[in-house]
Amino acid sequence: MGYCINCKYRETVDENSIFFNSPSCTNEKKVRTDYVKGIQIPRKCDEINGYGECLEYFPNGLESPSIEFDLETNTVTIKGTNPFVVTTDGTYPDKKSEPVGEYDDIEELYIYSFVAEHTIIAKACCIFDGVLSEMVDLLCEIPDVPSIDFDNKTNTVTINSYNLVYYTTDGSDVTEDSLVYKVPFVIEENQTVKAKSYARGELSEQVEKECVSIEPPVIEFDPETDTVTISADDTILFSTDGSDIFDDADEYTAPFTIDKNTIVKAACIVDGELSEQAELECKVPSVPVISYNPTTKTVTITSDNTVLYTLDGSDVKKKDTEYTVPIKITETTTVKAKSFVNNKLSGQAELECTV
DSSP, X not given: OEEOTTTOOSEEOSTTOEEOOOTXXXXXXXXXXXXXXTEEEOEEESSTTSOSOEEEOOTTSSOOOEEEEETTTTEEEEEESSOEEEESBSOOOOTTSOOBOEEETTTTEEEEEEEOSSOEEEEEEEEETTEEOOOEEEEEOOOOOOEEEEETTTTEEEEEOSSEEEEESSSOOOOTTSEEOOSOEEOSSOEEEEEEEEETTEEOOOEEEEEOOOOOOXXXXXXXXXXXXXXXSSEEEEESSSOOOOTTSEEOOSOEEOSSXXXXXXXXXXXXXXXXXXXXXXXXXXXXXXXXXXXXXXXXXXXXXXXXXXXXXXXXXXXXXXXOSOEEOSSOEEEEEEEEETTEEOOOEEEEEOO
């Protein structure tokens, strides 16, 4: 092993070693060191003992690491003369990141290994005193089988894979001459989409999906009979409590009647896929509630619908007064009221209010 005779600042082992002088070392003929912004810039020397002129200058001061990928174990190994910062998400290594790498006494290098779970681009830079080397990167391909998602509400096809994907929409099998998938796409009619991913020079097994647009159902309400009818060519799921439709909702089989204001929601389901949701507010005349406060001599009528009322004891008709605010009475009165919706009157409520 060799080192700088004057300061013995750092030992060297072979022609690939990096040499430093201490700031006080004057042995310029033996080991060369430059300074940029106060940071030492190492250089590679040509002799095993470290004595001699530098032959190769590293552009920004540090030798870049090397990246290796084991195809059998999917292991990524990075080696360098200094610790390094690494990314696998496509971003550029940041000098603010935590450096990695354990020094190996046998190889006399810093080494860092990890197993990739899917195809990545490993990027790495050696780092010394806040300075990064030139970046190196390596595509580490791991074969996978793509998956196809179809949104029948927007007719959008999405193909998922960490690798290059080829696909067809005409029913033909996928080859390397097929379309290259780049972004989600919209189909205009029912189609069979087939796809294969490509890694390590080979195509994966083929996957396919029937992409069928599911039309939402039609909800109709008959105010004369208070009957709800839902129609569609496919299986229908529905709710009457205002909740959205999921695949565990009740299945519609026949028209049904309602006795109160209801928001009916419905969707078709085909092979576990739900259509866009349809909904309709169905209003039914319901008997209003009359309440009387003897202290304030005030009558209040509550209902979800328009209310008509009388104070003379007569039954309520469509031409009678519409209730808008609480009513003050000055003598004993029989108040009668009906709700009014869809040109229909509800059953009549009445209350004798004694003064």
